[in-house]
Amino acid sequence: MKFVIACxxxxxxxxxxxxxxxxxxxxxxxxFFSKAPVENIKAKNNKLLxxxxxxxxxxxxxxxxxxxxxxxxxxxxxxxxxxVESDKYPKATFKGIVETPKNLFSGVDGNYSVVVNGTLTxxxxxxPVMIPAKxxxxxxxxxxxxxxxxxxxDYNIKIPAIVADNIxxxxxxxxxxxxxxxxxxx
Amino acid sequence: MKKIFLYTLISLxxxxxxxQEEMLKGIEDSIPARxxxxxxxxxxxxxxxxxxxxxxxxxxxxxxxxRFGFVSDGVKQFFGLDAASFRMSFDYGITDNLTVxxxxxxxxxxxxxFLKSRLIEQSRGQRSVPVSVVIxxxxxxxxxxxxxxxxxxxxDRTAYYFQLLVGRKFGNRxxxxxxxxxVHSNMPVNVTEDKTIFAAGGGGRFKFxxxxxxxxxxxxxxxKLDAIYTSPLSVGIDIETGxxxxxxxxxxxxxxxxxxxxxxxxxxFFRGDIRFGFNLSRMFKVGKPR
Numbered sequence: 001m002k003f004v005i006a007c008x009x010x011x012x013x014x015x016x017x018x019x020x021x022x023x024x025x026x027x028x029x030x031x032f033f034s035k036a037p038v039e040n041i042k043a044k045n046n047k048l049l050x051x052x053x054x055x056x057x058x059x060x061x062x063x064x065x066x067x068x069x070x071x072x073x074x075x076x077x078x079x080x081x082x083x084v085e086s087d088k089y090p091k092a093t094f095k096g097i098v099e100t101p102k103n104l105f106s107g108v109d110g111n112y113s114v115v116v117n118g119t120l121t122x123x124x125x126x127x128p129v130m131i132p133a134k135x136x137x138x139x140x141x142x143x144x145x146x147x148x149x150x151x152x153x154d155y156n157i158k159i160p161a162i163v164a165d166n167i168x169x170x171x172x173x174x175x176x177x178x179x180x181x182x183x184x185x186x
Numbered sequence: 187m188k189k190i191f192l193y194t195l196i197s198l199x200x201x202x203x204x205x206q207e208e209m210l211k212g213i214e215d216s217i218p219a220r221x222x223x224x225x226x227x228x229x230x231x232x233x234x235x236x237x238x239x240x241x242x243x244x245x246x247x248x249x250x251x252x253r254f255g256f257v258s259d260g261v262k263q264f265f266g267l268d269a270a271s272f273r274m275s276f277d278y279g280i281t282d283n284l285t286v287x288x289x290x291x292x293x294x295x296x297x298x299x300f301l302k303s304r305l306i307e308q309s310r311g312q313r314s315v316p317v318s319v320v321i322x323x324x325x326x327x328x329x330x331x332x333x334x335x336x337x338x339x340x341x342d343r344t345a346y347y348f349q350l351l352v353g354r355k356f357g358n359r360x361x362x363x364x365x366x367x368x369v370h371s372n373m374p375v376n377v378t379e380d381k382t383i384f385a386a387g388g389g390g391r392f393k394f395x396x397x398x399x400x401x402x403x404x405x406x407x408x409x410k411l412d413a414i415y416t417s418p419l420s421v422g423i424d425i426e427t428g429x430x431x432x433x434x435x436x437x438x439x440x441x442x443x444x445x446x447x448x449x450x451x452x453x454x455f456f457r458g459d460i461r462f463g464f465n466l467s468r469m470f471k472v473g474k475p476r
Contacts, residue, residue, distance in 0.1 A: 073242030
């Protein structure tokens, strides 16, 4: 009896162990870009959070919508008030699995192409996405980047006809994580 | 024995589940979550009065305001549309918390200048602040020709105001502000009137769609004013289209600067002495990108 409990406790510790192999960042960058006949719209948020569990390949990203900075203050206000409704849906998140090449963490410098499969939640709507990404290992510093396109209609973000020439439905998103840090266990 | 096994298995399972759910949680929690509450009003003016909204740094707001005649004048005056009072202004955001503005009204051919500063900004999260506090101070001088036997000098034509705005955005749709104001005219329109008039006031808006909102503002002057003068009340609709904000309203006030609407509003709103009017705001970005 006691032995079984001891085993269980041990086992539970064993399950917790991979937590040490997590990487994280608080300083990732997300840029989105909309190219339209009247004007181009670009916004940047450099407070992207991400945790990457290397053992399981699980990866998560989270960003506050109000943290996007636009060139024009009015665009920023409209973005938050009228389009993404930041008060109602404060965050955009991504949860997925990185199909990690085996030798990625063997300590060898190099560039690796990976595919991230997961779901993107934006404006309260979750959609599956597949994102090709690049991971770079340079002198034990791991950095990553990815670029993909989303459709505003997929996320129920409506563009009134009157400004249809100002905002594209195709939004190009670029994600850059300059360096992932090891997440120390609490 | 079986029970213990099952229990441990369940707790193990739930442990791994919470670990997955909370992968980002620990990091999110380590970041102080303080967020400014933005967009209490669509525009820097509720209708006549300043709102707690400020212009962003390097933004220029060109405003055209119109007030027509009383609707109660009837069809002969085309329900007031034959007569128009006009104010044009340029407001500029020096910083996100400091706005300066200059305006010119047809009513008494009055020129006005103001400075508006936000002292406290509403925020939520850690160390949240429940209200925004803004102060506005301004001066105006009327340039209309005087037919008085003794011609008024520059200082006689000048008036000043100081206004305190305390407002809050309640939830997503409703915002309300208190806007007490003191107006001092060096030489009031009628000699029997008090030079310094205090007025209690307030304004609010209710957003009924993403781009449209109902608005109102009201001031009640205290002090001795001629009997013909009433309290300015305005109700309107804000409509936003890209870089423009259209404010359509019904108001009993003719003048659109602080001295004019606080101390020189005639007409009783609830007896049909209502003027149709509109404000048009166009925002320009001046200076370098941020």
